Amino acid sequence: MPRRNDTRDRTLRTAVDLFRVHGYHGTGLNQVLAAGGLPKGSLYFHFPGGKEQLAAEAVTMAGAEFRTRITETFDRAATPADALADAMRVLADELTAADFAHGCPIGTVAIDADSDRVRAACADAFAQWHSVISAALHRSGLSNADTLATAVLSAVEGAQLLARNRRDTTPLYAVAETFAPLLKG
Amino acid sequence: MPRRNDTRDRTLRTAVDLFRVHGYHGTGLNQVLAAGGLPKGSLYFHFPGGKEQLAAEAVTMAGAEFRTRITETFDRAATPADALADAMRVLADELTAADFAHGCPIGTVAIDADSDRVRAACADAFAQWHSVISAALHRSGLSNADTLATAVLSAVEGAQLLARNRRDTTPLYAVAETFAPLLKG
DNA sequence: CCGCGACTATACAGACCGGTCTAGTAAAAA
DNA sequence: TTTTTACTAGACCGGTCTGTATAGTCGCGG
Numbered sequence: 001m002p003r004r005n006d007t008r009d010r011t012l013r014t015a016v017d018l019f020r021v022h023g024y025h026g027t028g029l030n031q032v033l034a035a036g037g038l039p040k041g042s043l044y045f046h047f048p049g050g051k052e053q054l055a056a057e058a059v060t061m062a063g064a065e066f067r068t069r070i071t072e073t074f075d076r077a078a079t080p081a082d083a084l085a086d087a088m089r090v091l092a093d094e095l096t097a098a099d100f101a102h103g104c105p106i107g108t109v110a111i112d113a114d115s116d117r118v119r120a121a122c123a124d125a126f127a128q129w130h131s132v133i134s135a136a137l138h139r140s141g142l143s144n145a146d147t148l149a150t151a152v153l154s155a156v157e158g159a160q161l162l163a164r165n166r167r168d169t170t171p172l173y174a175v176a177e178t179f180a181p182l183l184k185g
Numbered sequence: 186m187p188r189r190n191d192t193r194d195r196t197l198r199t200a201v202d203l204f205r206v207h208g209y210h211g212t213g214l215n216q217v218l219a220a221g222g223l224p225k226g227s228l229y230f231h232f233p234g235g236k237e238q239l240a241a242e243a244v245t246m247a248g249a250e251f252r253t254r255i256t257e258t259f260d261r262a263a264t265p266a267d268a269l270a271d272a273m274r275v276l277a278d279e280l281t282a283a284d285f286a287h288g289c290p291i292g293t294v295a296i297d298a299d300s301d302r303v304r305a306a307c308a309d310a311f312a313q314w315h316s317v318i319s320a321a322l323h324r325s326g327l328s329n330a331d332t333l334a335t336a337v338l339s340a341v342e343g344a345q346l347l348a349r350n351r352r353d354t355t356p357l358y359a360v361a362e363t364f365a366p367l368l369k370g
Numbered sequence: 371c372c373g374c375g376a377c378t379a380t381a382c383a384g385a386c387c388g389g390t391c392t393a394g395t396a397a398a399a400a
Numbered sequence: 401t402t403t404t405t406a407c408t409a410g411a412c413c414g415g416t417c418t419g420t421a422t423a424g425t426c427g428c429g430g
Contacts, residue, residue: 005376005377007377007378022210022297022299023208023210023296023297024211025207025208025210025211025297026209026210026297026299028416028417028418029417029418029419030416030417030418039377039378039379040378040379040380041377041378041379041380041424042376042377042378042379043419044418044419044420045376045377045378046377050418050419051418051419103296107296107343107346108296108297110346110349110350111208111288111292111293111296111297111346111349111350112207112208112210112211112293112296112297114207114211119350122350123350123351126347126350126351127351144362147359147362147363148359148363150347150355150356150359150360151340151344151356151359151360151362151363151364153343153347153356154339154340154341154343154344154346154347154356154359154360155336155339155340155343155360156339156343157342157343157346157347158292158338158339158340158341158342158343158344158346159336159339159343161292161295161296161339161342161343161346162311162335162338162339162342164295164296165295165296165304165307165308165311166308166311166312170335171335171336171338171339174332174333174335174336174339175335175336175339175340177329177332177336178332178333178336178367179336181367182363182366182367190406190407192407192408213386213387213388214387214388214389215386215387215388224407224408224409225408225409225410226407226408226409226410227406227407227408227409228389229389229390230406230407230408231407235388235389236388236389
């Protein structure tokens with residue numbers, strides 16, 4: 001087996017970055033190739049399923065990375081309330097550093113991708129995040145951890161949307177503050 | 186002043202319906218005209234600013250309509266908790282009836298419109314909603330009504346995103362249930 | 371050193387995009 | 401009736417979109 005380079009992986013990473021900024025329809029394939037300095041001839045070699053496959057895999061990749069980050073945040077914090085506050089602070093810092101250019105890599109794609117394959121990939125990523133959060137809340141002895149985790153996930157996604165649109169991180173901190181009393185382990 | 190028909194208004198209404206389904210980049214101008222049976226020659230007569238203006242005005246229109254609905258919901262309910270539960274039930278019913286095809290008319294556009302004019306129109310709509318919610322919470326004697334209203338708005342937007350993506354209204358009800366203890370006037 | 375498989379360059383198809391233009395119709399105003 | 405204004409029909413522009421087809425180049429195993 002010759003070569004095996006990292007083009008495929010770099011394509012995915014570039015795609016993640018662009019999709020979370022411009023959304024599914026707002027991101028062109030040429031744009032992805034240009035932004036990543038990627039070979040133009042190999043896109044349909046690595047992703048025979050075209051844009052749909054590229055987006056689905058990008059979502060899956062970003063979902064797995066964030067899943068790890070969420071897990072670590074809960075492991076590191078003393079209480080779920082602390083974990084949420086930590087996470088919101090990090091998200092706020094990243095959003096500010098990026099000049100409010102990007103959104104959640106899953107949510108941004110989920111909201112305007114018509115393809116069912118992409119939709120399913122987003123749903124899967126969300127489900128994994130929910131599972132991690134729910135388990136952490138359960139470990140902290142909170143009742144109805146499942147419902148609470150769904151609400152937290154909703155609030156965080158919505159806060160990212162609002163914060164980006166308003167160019168102001170207030171919503172992220174508002175969510176952390178509001179949920180704090182509900183998340184005291 | 187001759188004629189003055191309703192073409193402009195019908196164009197806007199059709200645009201609202203399509204933008205909330207396919208997003209900004211996912212919706213084509215031809216598509217809007219075709220879906221509404223609208224005259225092709227008059228788009229740039231009524232909207233010389235092109236797609237950008239059309240989207241901005243559509244967002245503003247939808248924002249105003251929802252603002253009224255939110256106001257009425259809070260006026261009708263005994264407590265803010267009841268109002269939220271009511272609103273979530275209505276959103277869930279509408280989403281189910283539409284077979285999970287649409288999202289929030291503002292959020293869906295806000296997340297992928299690059300134009301600053303459209304972004305500002307979305308921010309304005311969100312600000313109006315926030316203002317209505319915050320005032321209602323304040324009237325019910327809740328402290329930190331402003332922060333709480335921001336969190337509620339975030340959660341509702343996020344829940345709509347998740348519900349649509351999962352094709353399942355659970356997130357909407359989870360938000361209502363989770364916020365209930367915080368919204369007992 | 372040959373061949374095969376992994377990978378890339380390049381050209382291009384066909385559709386659709388947002389947007390512009392000109393010519394024309396219809397109704398109210400003068 | 402003539403003029404002015406409101407509005408529409410429909411062709412058309414250049415550009416970009418996703419996706420395909422073909423001809424390569426590169427690097428290792430044999």
